[in-house]
Amino acid sequence: MTVDNELIRLCIDESPPRNQPLVAKYIRSFAFPVLSKLSPFNISKTGSYLEANKTAILQKYGPGAENDITSVLTKLNTLITDILNNKPFRELVSDNVDVEIWNKVLKDYSDEDGNRPTWLFTNWLYCECYIHRRIFEAFETSIYLKNYDPFYEQKMQGLVSCEDAMELLGKFLIKYFHKEDIDIKNLHEDLPKMFKCALWGNRCDLSQTGGDAIAQTECPLVLVDALQHLMLVDESPKAVDFLCASLNDATNDDKILDIILDNAGYELFTDLCLADYLITFKFVNTIRFHGKVIPWFISDVTTQDFINTIDYLSYKIKSDVLKELGKRWENYMKSGQWKFECEQFWTLPFSFGQIKSLDNELYTKLEESFLIISKGDLNYRKLVGDVYWNPTVPFIETVGNFKPSKLIALRTLKSDITCGLPEGLAEHVSKTDPNWLKEGKYAVIQVDGI
Numbered sequence: 460m461t462v463d464n465e466l467i468r469l470c471i472d473e474s475p476p477r478n479q480p481l482v483a484k485y486i487r488s489f490a491f492p493v494l495s496k497l498s499p500f501n502i503s504k505t506g507s508y509l510e511a512n513k514t515a516i517l518q519k520y521g522p523g524a525e526n527d528i529t530s531v532l533t534k535l536n537t538l539i540t541d542i543l544n545n546k547p548f549r550e551l552v553s554d555n556v557d558v559e560i561w562n563k564v565l566k567d568y569s570d571e572d573g574n575r576p577t578w579l580f581t582n583w584l585y586c587e588c589y590i591h592r593r594i595f596e597a598f599e600t601s602i603y604l605k606n607y608d609p610f611y612e613q614k615m616q617g618l619v620s621c622e623d624a625m626e627l628l629g630k631f632l633i634k635y636f637h638k639e640d641i642d643i644k645n646l647h648e649d650l651p652k653m654f655k656c657a658l659w660g661n662r663c664d665l666s667q668t669g670g671d672a673i674a675q676t677e678c679p680l681v682l683v684d685a686l687q688h689l690m691l692v693d694e695s696p697k698a699v700d701f702l703c704a705s706l707n708d709a710t711n712d713d714k715i716l717d718i719i720l721d722n723a724g725y726e727l728f729t730d731l732c733l734a735d736y737l738i739t740f741k742f743v744n745t746i747r748f749h750g751k752v753i754p755w756f757i758s759d760v761t762t763q764d765f766i767n768t769i770d771y772l773s774y775k776i777k778s779d780v781l782k783e784l785g786k787r788w789e790n791y792m793k794s795g796q797w798k799f800e801c802e803q804f805w806t807l808p809f810s811f812g813q814i815k816s817l818d819n820e821l822y823t824k825l826e827e828s829f830l831i832i833s834k835g836d837l838n839y840r841k842l843v844g845d846v847y848w849n850p851t852v853p854f855i856e857t858v859g860n861f862k863p864s865k866l867i868a869l870r871t872l873k874s875d876i877t878c879g880l881p882e883g884l885a886e887h888v889s890k891t892d893p894n895w896l897k898e899g900k901y902a903v904i905q906v907d908g909i
């Protein structure tokens with residue numbers, strides 16, 4: 460019997476129950492294949508990357524890093540074995556500031572007899588976050604590779620491989636920024652396109668491919684129209700009306716936009732384009748980008764990714780328009796109009812509904828916000844509590860008590876969770892396209908408080 464079969468033997472051959480948080484034991488949920496196939500694949504690809512790049516790593520970190528590589532590989536292999544054998548979770552052992560929290564969560568998820576959670580039977584959001592935290596632990600418990608991001612090069616490669624599409628969007632924007640006669644009608648017409656470029660940027664996510672870059676070659680603006688029929692909910696008109704109306708209020712010159720980022724590479728580029736558009740036309744005055752403090756879900760944006768993306772565009776790329784964009788973004792960072800922040804909460808296994816009680820400082824910060832944009836699938840899962848909602852439950856109900864400010868969620872669907880869909884739509888799409896929830900093919904733009 461293969462280990463995969465062994466896991467299957469422990470599972471239930473049913474869909475997960477509606478309106479409950481996801482758990483991987485339901486074979487017909489997306490969580491099961493992510494746990495039993497995709498996660499082990501991603502972990503083993505991380506190991507293969509280290510082996511393939513050993514010489515370069517030793518050159519950079521010195522010969523002492525050889526033992527580190529060996530120990531990281533052992534830890535990654537143990538992680539795969541633990542998952543595939545549904546072993547109980549263990550405490551984290553590094554000296555990082557978040558370890559106390561993770562170990563407390565482990566205790567909270569253990570039963571009265573002290574039996575620890577296992578991969579198949581515990582809350583799936585916690586489980587998947589724990590997998591990514593354990594990957595990082597393998598590195599941070601080494602000597603030379605403590606701060607090594609094994610996904611950094613692939614993330615930058617993801618950016619480079621999309622240069623053609625970036626150039627097309629860049630040309631459009633630079634021309635636009637140089638025009639002197641842009642009026643409210645133009646803004647009203649074009650702002651939805653900027654939202655949707657950032658939305659579809661979320662398709663390019665390396666966690667689905669073990670780090671292999673997904674090239675985006677088509678013109679992002681053409682794609683916006685071509686993909687419109689794949690938008691299951693499009694509340695962008697509400698967001699656009701709200702933002703355009705706010706331009707009339709000249710008294711408020713302290714409008715902060717918070718963008719809770721997702722992936723580096725092409726997606727980050729499209730987020731920065733949207734941010735530039737919003738700041739150039741004074742929809743907002745300051746933008747705070749929220750990234751990750753440790754490598755997370757393979758391709759999420761860390762400080763290193765953010766800084767080096769802007770640096771790459773400003774100085775290293777061939778294209779003049781992209782250089783010009785890069786320089787604009789560098790200046791926003793220098794002037795403080797843009798800020799990059801990475802709070803610890805985003806790499807903990809909690810939903811956004813828990814921010815208020817667990818991290819009041821962060822919640823208070825988000826209350827200063829004029830508008831919050833949440834990017835991507837994992838942030839969406841955290842927004843709606845990773846609950847397998849009945850698809851017609853309104854989005855504003857699913858976000859629970861996460862109400863610090865007005866909110867826009869831009870998400871391509873890569874997991875089972877849906878909400879706020881019109882009656883019958885989920886049934887209709889699932890009949891014509893059984894994989895509709897898994898591949899980032901469909902998308903939603905949903906708002907709360909607008």
Ligand SMILES: O=P(O)(O)OC[C@H]1O[C@](O)(CO)[C@@H](O)[C@@H]1O
Nearest residue numbers: 493664666835836837838873874
């Ligand atoms: O990068 P995104 O859009 O947050 O997607 C991450 C998604 O990928 C997975 O890790 C695997 O499909 C999902 O569980 C997760 O929600």
